[in-house]
Structure formats: C-alpha cells, structure tokens
Amino acid sequence: MTDREIIKRVDAGANHYIWLFGEAPHMESIDNGAYRIIRPKKGEKGLSFVYDIRPEMLDRRLIRKIKRLHMPVWWPLQLPDHLKFKPDVDLCMAVLPGEIVSNAKAKLVQQAETAEDFARWATFVNDTMHGGYPYVHPQHHWPLCERGAMRCYFIALDGQMAAAAAIEPDGPDASLEFVATAPAHRQQGLASGVCVAAVEDAFACGAELVTLRAGNEGTRELYTSLGFKIYNDSI
Numbered sequence: 001m002t003d004r005e006i007i008k009r010v011d012a013g014a015n016h017y018i019w020l021f022g023e024a025p026h027m028e029s030i031d032n033g034a035y036r037i038i039r040p041k042k043g044e045k046g047l048s049f050v051y052d053i054r055p056e057m058l059d060r061r062l063i064r065k066i067k068r069l070h071m072p073v074w075w076p077l078q079l080p081d082h083l084k085f086k087p088d089v090d091l092c093m094a095v096l097p098g099e100i101v102s103n104a105k106a107k108l109v110q111q112a113e114t115a116e117d118f119a120r121w122a123t124f125v126n127d128t129m130h131g132g133y134p135y136v137h138p139q140h141h142w143p144l145c146e147r148g149a150m151r152c153y154f155i156a157l158d159g160q161m162a163a164a165a166a167i168e169p170d171g172p173d174a175s176l177e178f179v180a181t182a183p184a185h186r187q188q189g190l191a192s193g194v195c196v197a198a199v200e201d202a203f204a205c206g207a208e209l210v211t212l213r214a215g216n217e218g219t220r221e222l223y224t225s226l227g228f229k230i231y232n233d234s235i
Helices: 003-022 060-067 104-108 115-130 142-146 190-204 217-225
Strands: 027-031 036-040 049-051 091-095 151-157 160-170 173-181 209-214
Touching: 003 027, 003 036, 003 049, 003 091, 003 160, 003 173, 003 209, 091 217, 104 190, 115 142, 115 151, 115 160, 115 173, 151 190, 160 190, 173 190, 190 209, 190 217, 209 217
Parallel strands: 173 209
Antiparallel strands: 027 036, 036 049, 091 209, 151 160, 160 173
8 A cells, every 4th residue: 555545545534524524413514516515504513624625626716715715624635736735734644454552551441332421422522622612412423423433432530531532434444533631631641542442443343544634733742652654745
C-alpha cells in the first residue's frame, strides 16, 4: 500500500465520519454535486461541516464560495497541482495491523453497549471536547452505536468517565474519532489506553487500516507514540 493510497483512505474515513453524523434525524444533509454540507435542522443543535469536496471540481471560484459559507471545512488532502490555494491540513495519520503499540491501561477499557452507556459517553465527549455543545446527540446518534456503525469505548474511574474514543468502520478501513480525556485525568496514559483498545478491536473485527485526521498539532506525540505514522509529507 503506497503512501498516496493511504492518504486517500484517510480522506475517505474523514468524509465517512461526517456523513454518518449527518444521517441522524435532527440533522440535514445537502449534496450540491461539488461538495456536501451537514448541519442541524432549524431549532436543533449539532455538527455543521463542509466535506466531501470533489478535487476535480475545485477552482478558485469554488474555494471562495466555500469560504463564504463560514463553516468548518475538511479540504481534500490531495488538491490539483494548478491551484495556488494550499490550505492548512490536519495531521494525516494511519496505523497498520502489527504497528500499534500495546498499553497496559487498555485493560481498563469498556465498550458502550447500551443506550444509557452511550448517553454517558456522548455527554462526556461533548463536555470534554466541545464545552458542552452537543456535537454528538445522546439519543439521535445512539442508532449508529446500536448497529455497529460506530463503536464507543471509555475508561471509568470511581464511577466517572475519564477517557473516551470511538471507532467508525468503513469497509476494509476504520477511523479513530472522539479521543477525549477529562482534565483531571490527563498525563496518566488513559488516552493511550483507550486508543489502543479501540484500534486493536478494529483490527480484530477485520480492519486493514485505521486512519485519523488529527486537527490538534499537540496530539502528534500521543498518536505517534502509539504507532500511527504521519503521511502529510506525501501530499
């Protein structure tokens, strides 16, 4: 598998993740042929994003149009050479079977298998990552977990969630999402533990590759220490 093939699969995993969240009943999804938008329906709250931008249709006019939407955008990791526009990209990362580094804290990880567990997981992720804003809906996104489209993992200490992550399978690949650690429990190896357990489970379920787009440069050390490799230099 070449680096450029892996980058395409990282892109596909990121787009799949956004698409899934747009399928919830409180959300609306729009495909105008050049890109897709998801956003909450009127009176609802949730994730808004421009994604699945078709590189072959990108020109400077379309770039300006997308920017005027004033929404978060996931630009393609590979853009046509003729475009002067070169956006900052997230860390493009992936790990293959046999590359993930084991972690003792993985033994503490549980999987959210009930609606109640998922609601707790979603609330924790929203509070820890998004200041309480409901990017993950505790009820409307439960069907994703119920049917296995998203598998949610957590570490609980003294009855309280301390760390969380999720895996979203997509054919032969899976993406690692929603890695969060409570402020009081950081620097204890819990994020590493929950990530390792999630990734190992993905491989055990048949994934050939686990991808992620890490938007925070500060997470580079965490993911590379677990065996993830960065592919941005190949873009």
